[in-house]
Amino acid sequence: MxxxxxxxxxxxxxxxxxxxxxxxxxxxxxxxxxxxxxxxxxxxxxxxxxxxxxxxxxxxxxxxxxxxxxxxxxxxxxxxxxxxxxxxxxxxxxxxxxxxxxxxxxxxxxxxxxxxxxxxxxxxxxxxxxxxxxxxxxxxxxxxALKGAYGRLASSLLQLARQYGKPREDGVTIDLNLSQQELASLIGTSRETVARILSDFKRLGTVEVERQRITIIEPEKLREW
The missing domain is CATH 2.60.120.10 (Jelly Rolls)
Known part of the structure; x- marks a missing residue:
């Protein structure tokens, strides 16, 4: 080098x-x-x-x-x-x-x-x-130990955004290509559970997901979880 x-x-x-x-x-x-x-x-x-x-x-x-x-x-x-x-x-x-x-x-x-x-x-x-x-x-x-799957995923997304977030006009994009299985391995649950939770977060306008990149639109909603 x-x-x-x-x-x-x-x-x-x-x-x-x-x-x-x-x-x-x-x-x-x-x-x-x-x-x-x-x-x-x-x-x-x-x-x-x-x-x-x-x-x-x-x-x-x-x-x-x-x-x-x-x-x-x-x-x-x-x-x-x-x-x-x-x-x-x-x-x-x-x-x-x-x-x-x-x-x-x-x-x-x-x-x-x-x-x-x-x-x-x-x-x-x-x-x-x-x-x-x-x-x-x-x-x-x-x-x-203390949080359910929704809370664990919300907490992990907020932490990843603090560490690897890139601001954009409507939110913060986590600058990592993360599969649903990798997110599941991170929070100790199944891929199917992560898929369901992300779908709910998207429906509520909390996050956007595009090509394994997650953008947090409403961080306060994640904090509520």
């Missing part, structure tokens, strides 16, 4: 570093390209690197005992993932799969730790990412 170090300016973890420092990081990073639906790593595999998305999007998920998929996070351009293994190493706790054609940068943990030893502000930013992911996981557990 040495020839594209300027992209690193867009990654919040690296924000604030000067061009020389960014060039150094870029010289350590590998670039890999993946087609849609390809696996970057699998749950249970040993991990020794931190990743960041330079183009595209991925999902992180676990496979439950009954074979169903449980989506944990979505990751878009400029975001890091697999940071949980940075400080202790070990096995990947989840599988990373592309949602579309995707390009990622990869930095070995040993190289990343050396960088963090010289740039404490980067360590703080990574800890903030980990803290945010933990908070999201806690909220997700709460939603699964």
């Amino acid at each position: 040495a020839d594209s170090w300027e992209f690193l300016r867009q990654v919040p973890v690296f924000a604030g570093l000067n061009p020389e420092e960014l060039q150094h990081i870029a010289s350590l990073a590998l670039r890999r390209r993946y087609r849609k639906n390809m696996y970057i790593f699998m749950e249970g595999e040993p991990g020794d690197a931190i990743y960041f998305v330079t183009r595209g999007a991925i999902k992180l998920f676990q496979v439950l005992e009954d074979g169903r998929e449980k989506i944990l996070h979505f990751v878009r351009e400029g975001e890091i993932f697999a940071e949980v293994l940075l400080f202790e190493g070990g096995l990947y706790p989840a599988t990373a799969q592309t949602l579309e054609d995707t390009e990622v940068g990869i930095i070995r943990n040993a190289d990343m730790e050396e960088l963090l030893s010289r740039h404490g502000e980067m360590a703080v930013k990574i800890i903030k990412v980990m803290s945010r992911r933990l908070r999201q996981a806690q909220n997700h557990i709460r939603d699964l």
Whole structure:
């Protein structure tokens, strides 16, 4: 990635570093390209690197005992993932799969730790990412325990809009191509249930759905759910 170090300016973890420092990081990073639906790593595999998305999007998920998929996070351009293994190493706790054609940068943990030893502000930013992911996981557990399917989907759509929303004149479009099955895996229900709820949300004028892109038209109605 040495020839594209300027992209690193867009990654919040690296924000604030000067061009020389960014060039150094870029010289350590590998670039890999993946087609849609390809696996970057699998749950249970040993991990020794931190990743960041330079183009595209991925999902992180676990496979439950009954074979169903449980989506944990979505990751878009400029975001890091697999940071949980940075400080202790070990096995990947989840599988990373592309949602579309995707390009990622990869930095070995040993190289990343050396960088963090010289740039404490980067360590703080990574800890903030980990803290945010933990908070999201806690909220997700709460939603699964306390809310019905309508409430869980409404809550998830609002959170996705906050993270990946692109404003337009009549609402906010979630900038991810999400199938009904992926939404079902995210909120712990069936694809048929998600289809029925989205149909109700559309009928009420709350959302629009076009080619797997969801636009929230009336966020207050979703909050009521």
